[in-house]
Amino acid sequence: MSMMFHPSTNLAIGDPYSQPFAVKPSPQSARAFFDSLILSASGWRGVFGASDEDTSEALGPDRLYAAARMADVFAARLLERTDAGPKPMVALGLDTRHSGPAIADVMQRVFLAKGLGVRYAYMLAAPEIMAWARRSGGLPLEHPDRLSAFCYISASHNPVGHNGVKFGYTDGGVIPGEEAALLIKRLSDGACAAEDIERLAALTASVAPNELAAAFASCSLNKRKALSDYTLFTREVAGASAHLDEQERALDELAAAARAHELGIVAEMNGSARSLSLDADFLTGLGARVRLINARPRDFAHRIVPEGESLDQCKAELTSARRGDPGYLFGYVPDCDGDRGNIVAWDEHEGKARALEAQESFALAVLAELAELERRRLLSGRSAERVAVVANDATSMRIDYIAKAFGATVFRVETGEANVVGLARALRERGWTVRILGEGSNGGVITHPAAVRDPINTLIALLKLVFLRDKDGVPGPYRLWLRNTGREAAYADDFCLADVITSLPPFATTSVFEERAALKVGCRDHTALKLGYGKEFLRGWPKLSAALAPDFGRLSWSASASLGMEERELGQDFGAAGAGGLKISLRDEKNDPVAFLWMRGSGTEPVFRVMADVRGGDKRHEELLLSAHSAWVRAADLAQ
Template sequence: MITSASGWRKVFAESGEKDDDNVEIGDLNRTIAALAAETFADYMLAQKKSPLIIVGMDTRPTGPAIAETMLRVFLAKKIAVSYTGIIASPEIMVYAHSADGFVYISASHNPIGYNGIKFGLNDGGVLNGQENAKLVAEFEKKCARPDAAEYAQKLASSCSDIDLDWVFAESIATKHSAANTYRSFEKEVISGSKEPAVQNAVFARIRQNLIQKPLCVVADMNGSARTMSIDKTFLNECGISLTAINSAPGQIAHEIIPEPENLVWCAHEIEKRQAAGDKNCILGYMPDCDGDRGNIVYWDEIEQKAKVLRAQEGFALSVLSELAYSAYQAQFSQGCGLAKKAELFLSGKNGQTGSFFGGQKVGVAVNGPTSMRIEEIAHAFKAEVFRSEVGEANVVNLAREKRSEGWTVRILGEGSNGGNITHPAAVRDPLCTIFALVKLLILKDDQANGALRKGLFHLWCEASGQMEKYKENYTLRDIIETLPVYTTTGVSEERAVLQIKTADHGILKAKFQKIFENQWNLHKNELKELYGFESYVAVRTNGTVETKNIDDYSQSGKGGLKIIFYDENEKPVAFMWMRGSGTEPVFRVMCDVKGNKPKEEQKLLEWETKMILRADSLA
């Protein structure tokens, strides 16, 4: 079992086959589930005498067996539990605000035979790396007991069947309560305000604009936990039509990971609807099994086909949108009371002047392999970018640290994996991604009381010095064409995954350093001629800390290592990155090159790969 902060995962199917869709998990996996449950139970009891834990799962076949085992252990330990059944991970994490902690049974994007467990408290996210390490240490001690299997079986069987039956009986009401809580939270996240008056003003404008220009969205649910969430009702009440395919829970029709090769079904449905005359059908998304990632498909009106938006581009658009939206809000909201804010929003009157964000220090938190296009977008709005190690928990905790230092960090995420996190959410959410794009498309320039209120795309074109590309009737393609252009390795590509024998990645990176520095000295003139590389900086990311100009690559350990290359003007023009996966037994690599330069990106990645494999052979 891989026990990272992002989730504990293994093949739970009894056969041990990753593509097995049977429901049985076998006695060994029941033991593992029981000991994991007791570990978290002890952790929670150490913090509070009578904690309440929310338990939910995605739609994987092995989920019910794991859930029942864990519920039995919690009840045997005299812990109060509420069971939601199938629920999307953003939904349970929001609902956990009303409890003391949560357990979510899922393996996210892994194949169907996998399953896993995410642990969290009531702050809306999973446990950070430090707290997760405490759980892992205790879990391993329990697994090492000579009588571990007998102990686990006895513990689970000591649960009262009457109590367990009542937990299952209450699950429908629990799920209903979770959905209502989630809906209210989504309104806060999308509008950027806790106040109902401001929320209603924002959504009223969104709905009115959608009445004038209707929008239909296609969702390939692929049998995921989002089939049981609020997507259809919420989008409908906001004025957006939703067409869902593979919409029955557990109707997993194709591979789970929402990368380009699996977004073709969503693209085909958009093309089918366009051919049938539905010209308003221009957006689509596909979540993974736990429903936290929603990668995007859009209709290209020039090429007359549905196109897949790569993960890095989708994240870049979300960052662009939310920074522009913050600037849009700042046009009328600074220094006003709640009633006045709502009045100014609806009237379009300007409530402040000055910087994009009314004097706030605004930042964006991302992981190490997120494309450098994010820096260009952020810097256009005079915002800063902060980077952490890969892992949603690392990015979320980095954003929290920066907020404690006085920064406003509304948008964060892992561009390399797709999806985005919009504060106060602490997990990716496809509805937030969809609404980032919706706001970009429909919050346009308007006139109110003789004053111009600039729309989101207008604000972006102005900030980035691209007003020549702005037009009144723009489309998503027009917006995409204003993004900074980079060529980036896709996370799901075969060439982005290496099999490494060296278990100690610190040793591997020390060997890599010697090889790289020797290669640089031998070929720097050639590298300058081919790529324009004048110099480089080595950077490591461990947890929430990014350290630049390192002279010992081994210090990155199992964290991220990146080499950033600079041109003669000391501008970053490319990077190569590496890190062992925390959720899969593989070593990930990627490159990011400024410009539309697929050949350069390919050669750079091949060079990085050769050096890593050479280092592995010497380690």
């Protein structure tokens, strides 16, 4: 054994002299694990450990085979896309799960054996590797630091025993939906055959130990390059400009405001990849004081998904910090790969720390970035632009009201980051300005030019909203919001975040991370399930509409499907939604939106997700809608 260890964390990287397929899986065991994988545009995931919460570092041969096949398919595609010139170079990284290094070991062997170059950075956040690929991918073809693609090992917010992989090229995001579908087909075709297992075992064994050892030894160098590119890119996103002088002016204005408020932020890392990223340095550079908690990799203090009780420690730490220092206003908790981070904030009205709901955070970020776009336009004297917001189909309608106040248009797509990013890019090509996009249902804020969620960008949006004031006769973001909605008389210069939240359009919305939002269904045919749901809906609609009539009057409904980057009206053929999102929209007699019901099978977990969204903020309406909606799904499932 010649195990190599990471110099700064002292965690195992791998043994270049070991053979991952010293014991090969049988075709039957390989197939059993392969069929348990969830393959979607959001990534390829499975339970690589022995259970959901398994923290062992060694993996069985069936798991290693699946990882090798994933690498083999992506390597072949990358070679296929590469014209004559230097060999393709792949950035390889992972989050802090215990099974990550073993997966990286076997994937790296496949990449090297197929003739690719590998830049292995070990543990880093998902936005970090994507920024690295984006910036280094733009270098000249012959530049030694140029990258062609990235491979990131993570299962995002899933439990610690899960793992998976995300692939991308150099546009700063994961591969688009069509490319993902192609790779999934190639991954599945011929998988688990005895000859394929033998082929991949031989391929991994063909890599010389010294070549692998050199790749392992370069982790720190590659991490430094990744962190440098990520820092530069985060400045570009935060400053809303590619020009350094404009970045500096924007960041200086925000930093001065943060220092004036003596801002403090609690960063509860939960042992995630962000514990090794730029967070503390970048936020300190913006004038904030940062209190780091659970900031060692694998220092998992609670569930990985940053929802519900997983935010309790951050709330307690923020409360504790404020006892001695009232400047502490925010906290955040990232998931394991660090692309998502839910926000905790001090509520000045209630006098306590509370977690912002995912939909609430997204609405605030949309408000912040649209208001800041208008503020910058007014300061510069530029004419108005066509502005759009792109969100997933499960995002609350409150963003439509916010967008309307700034003359922006909301476009919706099927749930999945690749769909959101894909439509935003298509709209920009058609002349639209799309600064803010994401998945409101899970708190996924993406700020252009980023193409992936990032809690740092969410925090920066909130800081702009809370701290920036009038400048050169132009109102600050919050004042602009009140002015555009006819409420400027309510503005006070000493406003706080709670005042901003109170000003948001009131909606009651199901959190997709609540237990009642995740239904276990037996029917695997989503078309048949939705057809059955349609029959139940038509039977139950008169009773539901009568129950809502005292508060909303007579309601009408329409059904639509979200399929990739398209939204499509359905009439009564609910089955046409297939595996995409199905939404039932309710409108009043003025044709104003009142509520929607939404359903879709998860692309990352074995559940069927449902939710309701209703204007007015009355939780009783949301509960009534969701109860009927869930009952119809269950009835349709039983009928199959």
